[in-house]
Amino acid sequence: MKNILTSLAVAGTMALGSVTAVQAEGQGLLDTIIERDSLLCTGHNGSYLGFAEVDGQGEWQGFDIEFCKALATAILGSPDKLQIIPVSWAQRFPSIQSGDIDVIIKVTGWTMTRDTELGLQYSRPYFIGPFYVMSKTELEAEGIADLEGGVFCVNAGTTVERVLTDYMETNGIDYEPLAFEKGEELRAAFYAGRCDAIAGFGPFLSATRVNADNPDDFEILGDVLALEPEGIVVKQGEDDLLDVINWMVSALIMAEENGVTQANVDEMKANPPTASIGRLLGSTPGVGARLGLNDDWAYNVIKTVGNYGEIYDRTVGEGSRYKLPRGLNNLWNNGGLLYPLVLD
Amino acid sequence: MSQIFASQKFRRIAVQGGFILGVVALIASTILVGKSNIADQGMATGFGFLEQTTGWPVNFSIIEVTGRSTYARVLWAGLLNTMLVGFLTLIFATVLGLLLALMRVSSNTLMKLVGASYVEVFRNVPVILQVFFWYAILTHLPSPKQAYTLGEAFYLSNRGIMMPAPALSGSDMAWLLVSVILAVVFLGLTRERLRLGPRWAIATGAVFIVFVVVLLTGREPDSALISTPQLKGLRFVGGITLKPEFTALLVGLTLFGASYIGEIIRGGLLSVDRGKLEAGRALGFSTFQINRLIRIPLAFRAMLPSLTNQYIWLMKGTTVGIAVGYPDYFAIVSTSINQSGQTMELLALLMGGFILINYSIGFLMNMLNDRIKLKGRS
Numbered sequence: 001m002k003n004i005l006t007s008l009a010v011a012g013t014m015a016l017g018s019v020t021a022v023q024a025e026g027q028g029l030l031d032t033i034i035e036r037d038s039l040l041c042t043g044h045n046g047s048y049l050g051f052a053e054v055d056g057q058g059e060w061q062g063f064d065i066e067f068c069k070a071l072a073t074a075i076l077g078s079p080d081k082l083q084i085i086p087v088s089w090a091q092r093f094p095s096i097q098s099g100d101i102d103v104i105i106k107v108t109g110w111t112m113t114r115d116t117e118l119g120l121q122y123s124r125p126y127f128i129g130p131f132y133v134m135s136k137t138e139l140e141a142e143g144i145a146d147l148e149g150g151v152f153c154v155n156a157g158t159t160v161e162r163v164l165t166d167y168m169e170t171n172g173i174d175y176e177p178l179a180f181e182k183g184e185e186l187r188a189a190f191y192a193g194r195c196d197a198i199a200g201f202g203p204f205l206s207a208t209r210v211n212a213d214n215p216d217d218f219e220i221l222g223d224v225l226a227l228e229p230e231g232i233v234v235k236q237g238e239d240d241l242l243d244v245i246n247w248m249v250s251a252l253i254m255a256e257e258n259g260v261t262q263a264n265v266d267e268m269k270a271n272p273p274t275a276s277i278g279r280l281l282g283s284t285p286g287v288g289a290r291l292g293l294n295d296d297w298a299y300n301v302i303k304t305v306g307n308y309g310e311i312y313d314r315t316v317g318e319g320s321r322y323k324l325p326r327g328l329n330n331l332w333n334n335g336g337l338l339y340p341l342v343l344d
Numbered sequence: 345m346s347q348i349f350a351s352q353k354f355r356r357i358a359v360q361g362g363f364i365l366g367v368v369a370l371i372a373s374t375i376l377v378g379k380s381n382i383a384d385q386g387m388a389t390g391f392g393f394l395e396q397t398t399g400w401p402v403n404f405s406i407i408e409v410t411g412r413s414t415y416a417r418v419l420w421a422g423l424l425n426t427m428l429v430g431f432l433t434l435i436f437a438t439v440l441g442l443l444l445a446l447m448r449v450s451s452n453t454l455m456k457l458v459g460a461s462y463v464e465v466f467r468n469v470p471v472i473l474q475v476f477f478w479y480a481i482l483t484h485l486p487s488p489k490q491a492y493t494l495g496e497a498f499y500l501s502n503r504g505i506m507m508p509a510p511a512l513s514g515s516d517m518a519w520l521l522v523s524v525i526l527a528v529v530f531l532g533l534t535r536e537r538l539r540l541g542p543r544w545a546i547a548t549g550a551v552f553i554v555f556v557v558v559l560l561t562g563r564e565p566d567s568a569l570i571s572t573p574q575l576k577g578l579r580f581v582g583g584i585t586l587k588p589e590f591t592a593l594l595v596g597l598t599l600f601g602a603s604y605i606g607e608i609i610r611g612g613l614l615s616v617d618r619g620k621l622e623a624g625r626a627l628g629f630s631t632f633q634i635n636r637l638i639r640i641p642l643a644f645r646a647m648l649p650s651l652t653n654q655y656i657w658l659m660k661g662t663t664v665g666i667a668v669g670y671p672d673y674f675a676i677v678s679t680s681i682n683q684s685g686q687t688m689e690l691l692a693l694l695m696g697g698f699i700l701i702n703y704s705i706g707f708l709m710n711m712l713n714d715r716i717k718l719k720g721r722s
Contacts, residue, residue, distance in 0.1 A: 139578070148578070149579045156679045176579070179669060194483040
C-alpha cells in the first residue's frame with residue numbers, strides 16, 4: 001500500500017512537473033500561496049473528532065482547522081482564503097510531495113523517518129499529543145495513583161500497552177491489565193464497567209468519552225503517561241513558509257501569555273501595555289516585513305481565531321464537548337510545555 | 345530397463361518416492377525463498393526474540409507473567425491458558441452432552457422436548473455470538489462495590505465470580521497435583537487385585553491426607569485456613585476469582601460443544617442394534633446390566649471417531665477468546681506479532697502449538713479406540 005501511494009505520488013509529481021518548474025523558479029511556496037491568494041490545508045477523510053470534523057452546516061471545525069485558518073489569515077489576511085483538502089492519514093505525505101496541499105496540520109508526530117527520509121520539515125510542536133488515562137467520574141480519582149488495584153483496559157498490540165506497563169512499574173502502582181484486539185470491543189467493555197479506566201492517545205479518549213451515552217460519567221485524568229510532539233509539516237526547503245508558521249504559533253502563545261484575547265485585541269493594539277505587545281500587534285513596525293508579510297498579520301490572526309488558549313478551549317478543551325484537559329498543552333508558567341519565541 | 349518399469353512394485357515405489365521428494369522440495373524452496381525475501385527487506389529472522397522481554401502484561405495466566413517476562417514464557421502462558429479452557433470445556437461439554445443424549449433417547453416426552461430444543465438453539469447459533477452474549481451478561485453485572493453476595497463469601501460482580509478457597513501456596517498446589525497423579529497411577533495398577541470400593545477409598549483418602557498436611561504446614565502463624573474474597577478499594581482480594589473473559593469463553597464453548605456432543609452420543613446409543621438388546625433381555629440381564637455391558641460399550645465404539653473430531657474442533661474453538669480479551673494462545677501470538685514483528689516465526693509457533701495439542705488428543709482417543717474396538721477386525 002505504502003509503495004503504491006509513493007509511486008502514485010511520484011507519478012503525480014511528474015505530471016505536475018511542468019507547472020511546478022515554472023513556479024519554482026526563484027520562488028518559494030510562500031510566494032506561490034500569496035500569488036494564488038489561497039492556502040491549501042489538510043482536512044480529514046471523515047471526522048477526526050475535535051481536530052478536523054465537519055459540522056451540521058457542512059463547515060470544517062476543529063483544533064487543526066483553526067490553525068489552518070490562522071495560517072491563512074497570517075499570510076493572506078483572511079480565514080476565507082483557505083481551501084481544506086480532505087486527505088487520509090496515509091495520503092498526507094504523498095499529497096504534500098505532489099503539491100496538492102501546502103502544509104500538513106493534522107496531529108502529525110515528529111518522527112525521525114518523516115523528518116529525514118520522507119523529505120519533510122517540521123515546525124516547532126504546536127500540540128503535545130499526550131497518552132492519558134480516562135476513568136469513571138464516580139470513582140472520584142484525581143490521579144492514576146487513586147486507581148490502585150483497578151482494571152486498566154488497552155488496545156492489544158499497541159504502544160499504549162508498553163507505555164502503561166512502564167508508567168505503572170515506575171510509579172509502583174498495582175493494577176490489573178486487560179487488552180482488547182479491537183477499539184469497539186475496548187469501548188464496549190469500558191462503557192459496561194468491566195474496566196475502571198482505559199489508557200490511550202488523548203484525542204481517542206475524548207472521542208470515546210463523547211460517544212458514551214452519558215459523557216459526564218467519564219473523565220480524563222491529568223496525569224500524562226507519555227507524549228508525542230505534533231508539528232506542522234512543510235516540504236523540505238520551504239524555509240520562508242516554515243518561518244511564518246513558527247512565528248504564527250509563537251504569536252498565538254505569546255498572546256495568551258500576555259493576556260491578549262480576541263475580545264481585547266483592538267484595545268491592546270491601540271494602547272499596548274508593553275513594547276513587545278506593541279511589536280506583536282504591529283502598533284510599532286517590524287513584525288511583518290521580516291517575514292514578507294504585513295505588520296498587522298498577528299493582530300489579524302488573534303482577531304480572527306483568538307489566542308492559543310482560546311482556540312484550545314473552543315475546539316477540544318473545556319469549552320467544547322470533548323473536555324480534553326490542557327495538561328502539557330499549557331503555558332510554561334501554568335505547568336505546560338508551551339513558550340513563545342523571543343520577539344525583539 | 346523396460347522390465348524394471350514393467351514391475352508393478354518398482355512403479356509403486358518410484359511414484360511414492362517421487363511424490364515425497366516433490367513435497368520436501370516444495371517445502372524447502374518455500375522456506376528458502378521466504379527467508380531471502382525477509383532478509384532483502386532488512387527484517388530480523390530467527391527465534392532469538394524468544395529470549396527478549398515483552399514489555400507488556402497479560403491479564404490472566406496460570407504461571408506468573410509480567411512485562412519483564414520473556415516472549416518464550418508469555419507464549420507458554422498462552423498455551424497453558426488455551427489448554428486450561430480447552431480441557432475444562434471438553435470435560436463439562438461431555439458431561440452435559442451425555443445428559444442431553446439420555447434426555448433425547450428417553451421415553452419421557454417432556455425430557456425429549458427439552459433436549460431437542462436445547463440442541464436446536466445452541467447448535468444453530470455461531471459460537472462467537474454465544475461467547476459475546478455471555479460476556480455481555482457478565483460485564484453488565486454491578487460493580488464490585490454493589491456486588492451481589494451470598495453470605496459475604498461468594499460475590500458476583502462485573503469483575504467476575506469471587507469465591508473462597510483454601511489458602512494454598514504454589515508449592516502446596518504442586519504437591520497436591522503430584523499426589524493426584526500418584527493416586528491415578530495407583531488406581532490403574534491395582535485394577536486386577538482389589539475391588540472397586542477399597543481402591544477408590546484408598547486413593548481419595550491418600551489425596552485428602554496430603555491436602556490437609558500441605559494446608560496446615562508451611563504457613564504463617566495465625567493466617568486463615570480459608571481465604572475469603574474481600575472488597576479492598578476497587579477490587580476483591582483473597583479467594584479465587586473467575587474472570588468474566590474466562591467464564592464467558594468456558595460457558596459459551598461448553599454450551600455450544602454440548603449440543604454437538606449430545607447428538608454424537610445420541611447417535612451412538614441409537615446405533616446399537618435392537619436385536620442385541622433383546623438378546624440380553626432374553627438371557628435374563630437386568631436393564632442396568634444391558635446398559636452397562638451391551639449398550640454403552642457398543643455405543644462408545646460407534647461414536648468415538650466423531651467424538652475425537654468434535655474434541656479437536658472444540659480445542660480450536662478456544663481461539664474465539666481473542667474477541668472477549670481472554671489471553672489464549674492465539675491472542676498472545678497475535679499481540680506478540682504486533683509488538684515484535686516476527687510474523688513468520690510466531691505463526692509457525694502458533695500452528696505448532698495447536699498441532700501438538702490436537703495431535704495429543706487424537707493420539708489418546710485413538711489409543712482408547714484401539715482398546716475397545718472389536719478384536720480381529722480393522
